[in-house]
Amino acid sequence: MTISKRIFIPVSILCAFAAERWISFLFPEFFFVPPLTVFVISLWFLALSPAAAVFFSFLGGFFLDVMSAFPFGTYTALLLVYAGASAAIRINLAESHKRFALPLWGAIVLFTLPFGVLGIGSIISFLRSIPFHLSVSGFAAALAAAALWAVFYFLLSVGFASGIRRMRRSSRP
Amino acid sequence: MKLFSSHWFKVFIGMAALVVLVFSSDTPAVMYLRERTLTFERSLSNSWIGAFLFPRASRELPSRVDESRRIQALEFQLEAANKENELLRSAFDFTRSLGPSADGLKAANVFSYSNELGRETLLVDAGTDKGIGKGALVLDSSFFLVGTVAEAGKFVSKIDIASNAGNAFDAEILPGGAVVVAKGVGGGVFLLDLVPIDMPVRKGDFVGFLPKRGVPYASAIFFLGEVVGEARTESTIFKAVRAVSPVLPASLTMIFILP
Numbered sequence: 001m002t003i004s005k006r007i008f009i010p011v012s013i014l015c016a017f018a019a020e021r022w023i024s025f026l027f028p029e030f031f032f033v034p035p036l037t038v039f040v041i042s043l044w045f046l047a048l049s050p051a052a053a054v055f056f057s058f059l060g061g062f063f064l065d066v067m068s069a070f071p072f073g074t075y076t077a078l079l080l081v082y083a084g085a086s087a088a089i090r091i092n093l094a095e096s097h098k099r100f101a102l103p104l105w106g107a108i109v110l111f112t113l114p115f116g117v118l119g120i121g122s123i124i125s126f127l128r129s130i131p132f133h134l135s136v137s138g139f140a141a142a143l144a145a146a147a148l149w150a151v152f153y154f155l156l157s158v159g160f161a162s163g164i165r166r167m168r169r170s171s172r173p
Numbered sequence: 174m175k176l177f178s179s180h181w182f183k184v185f186i187g188m189a190a191l192v193v194l195v196f197s198s199d200t201p202a203v204m205y206l207r208e209r210t211l212t213f214e215r216s217l218s219n220s221w222i223g224a225f226l227f228p229r230a231s232r233e234l235p236s237r238v239d240e241s242r243r244i245q246a247l248e249f250q251l252e253a254a255n256k257e258n259e260l261l262r263s264a265f266d267f268t269r270s271l272g273p274s275a276d277g278l279k280a281a282n283v284f285s286y287s288n289e290l291g292r293e294t295l296l297v298d299a300g301t302d303k304g305i306g307k308g309a310l311v312l313d314s315s316f317f318l319v320g321t322v323a324e325a326g327k328f329v330s331k332i333d334i335a336s337n338a339g340n341a342f343d344a345e346i347l348p349g350g351a352v353v354v355a356k357g358v359g360g361g362v363f364l365l366d367l368v369p370i371d372m373p374v375r376k377g378d379f380v381g382f383l384p385k386r387g388v389p390y391a392s393a394i395f396f397l398g399e400v401v402g403e404a405r406t407e408s409t410i411f412k413a414v415r416a417v418s419p420v421l422p423a424s425l426t427m428i429f430i431l432p
Contacts, residue, residue, distance in 0.1 A: 018226045024288040025228040028423035031291050031360055054187050062194075066210045067287060069294040069323065069333060073195030080191060084184075114290055124195055131339075138338045138359050142290045 009044055013060065016040035031138075032145035035113050037064065041079060042109045045086035046101055053083035070117060071124040071132060078116045082109060103157035111150035114142040204326075211329040215298050218284040227285050229426060278312075278429040279303045281330070286423050291359040293422050295332040299430065300325050310384065310395070310431040317396045317420050318342075318382045319428055330430075334422050335382075335397065336361045344397055346372075346414070347379040355380060355397055355416065363398050365414040374400055380416045 016036040024033045041060045045053045061076025068075060086105060093101055118139060125132030197203050218227040281299035288294075299305055311319040311332050320340075323333035335342065340357035344365065351372050355363040368374060381394035398416035 014226065018228075021226065021285075021287065022228050025286060025423050028288070028421060029360075030288070033288050035289070050183075054183075058190070058194075062206075063210065066207050067214070067285065067294070067296065067331075068289060069287075069292045069331070069337070070289065072198040072207075073191065076194060077191055080187060117290055128196070138291045 005047070009056075012040050012044070013037065032114075032142045034110070034149045038075065038079065038082075038113060039106065039109055042082040042086065043102065043106055045083050046090060046105055050083065050087050053086065054080065057083045070121040071128065071130050073124050074117055074121045077120045077124070078113075081116065081120075099161065100158075103154050103161070106157060107150040107154040110153055111146050114139060114146050118142075208326040208329065211296065211326055214296070215284050215329055223284075229283065229286075277431060279305060279432060280427060280429055281305075282427055283425050286425070288423075292337050293334040294323075295320070295334070295422055295425065295428070297330050297332060297428060297430075298328065300328045300330050302327055303430075304432045305330055305430050306432060312395060312429045312431065313420050313425060314427065314429070315396075315419075317398075317418065319420050319422065319425065322430065332428070335420075336363055336418050342397065343383040343385075345381045345383055345394065346374060346400065347381050347394075349374065349378065352383070353380075353414075355382070361398075361418045361420065363416040363418065364404060365400075365416055366411065368412050368414050370410060370412045374403065374414050376400055376402060 016039065020033055020036040023030065023036075027033075037060070041056060044056065048056065057079035058076060061073075061079045064075035065072050085108075089101065089105055089108075121132055124130070194203070198207070214227075217223045218229075279299055281297035281303075283295050283297050285296035286293070287296075295311075305322060305325050307322055307325050309322040309325075311321060313319050318335050320332045320334040320337070322330050324331040333340065334357075336357040336359060338357055338359045342355045344353050344355040344363075345351065346353060346365065346368065349372055351368055353368050354366045356366060358364050363380065365380065378400040380397045380400060382397040384393065384395070398418040400414055401417050402415050404413040404415050
């Protein structure tokens with residue numbers, strides 16, 4: 001791992017953690033705050049080796065599980081799933097489509113997070129007999145919000161990338 | 174072939190580590206790690222970087238000089254309120270045994286608020302060292318029910334907010350007196366079930382939480398929320414009523430726990 005990655009990974013994750021908390025603190029009426037910490041960790045998976053991704057899954061997952069209201073292990077398992085999925089996407093994405101990797105993967109993470117958290121949480125609670133309630137109406141609202149964040153992020157990142165490309169083209173002599 | 178088997182071996186090791194972590198999460202070793210992490214987060218929240226990572230309402234207070242003046246003013250107001258309270262008690266012939274005594278309540282500071290998929294959680298700096306156990310009731314300064322203790326560590330506890338989806342409480346609509354079931358639906362909203370269809374319920378009626386029988390404060394009523402309207406049901410015997418909790422968990426800085 002390069003020195004820049006060693007600095008940027010913890011700084012970006014801490015910033016995402018703080019941003020998530022500030023959004024929920026300043027706008028408590030938001031039913032579903034964008035899960036920025038998991039999102040940023042999973043974005044880094046695209047740039048890391050599988051071993052490093054697994055390491056960050058355990059480290060980040062443990063930290064999030066300690067604070068979470070969901071059964072212990074939910075976030076660790078979810079991040080491990082994302083680590084595996086990001087490796088599969090990286091391998092199978094054609095070279096010509098690599099520039100879409102970041103927007104595509106980010107949108108997938110944002111959209112699948114409610115399924116992941118509630119699904120894995122339900123499985124762990126079933127296996128360990130921990131009371132855990134799955135609210136259908138709450139899940140529908142979370143899913144709608146997740147879809148909104150995913151579309152928003154995808155459009156924003158694609159627009160940003162194409163804007164930078166145009167700027168580079170126009171600056172060429 | 175060697176590489177393939179090596180990959181599967183890594184996957185197996187990763188899965189085994191996850192299974193061990195999940196199934197041994199209540200063992201002393203993992204509990205120790207979890208508690209240490211939470212204690213570290215509590216210390217972190219009090220540091221300068223904590224102001225950035227763990228936003229809290231109390232951080233918006235003015236400087237220390239203003240703070241001491243404000244505390245003095247509050248102490249004066251408290252003394253006046255206590256005297257007024259005593260007068261009212263003697264006038265209405267109330268006794269202190271009706272509600273929980275101030276000695277039984279344990280105050281705790283909130284150092285983290287989180288909202289995950291609509292599930293709100295608070296982390297507070299009091300745990301089993303102050304006699305707090307799992308399931309203890311959590312109240313705000315106005316005696317409104319905030320939630321219950323979901324996990325109690327030695328120095329840190331996790332609070333499950335009452336209105337989170339899946340929580341249900343025995344409740345009473347005041348002043349009507351109908352005993353109902355208050356179900357949390359998230360976002361500070363409760364759905365009151367089993368309300369007789371002929372019972373008049375008005376907007377602004379209070380919803381009182383009834384503690385379980387046998388506890389020392391069983392005769393006390395804590396406020397859960399305020400009625401905001403009726404919800405449609407297909408039942409011809411009961412109707413559903415919507416109530417909203419006035420408690421804003423994100424802005425809480427101090428809570429009181431009934432162990």
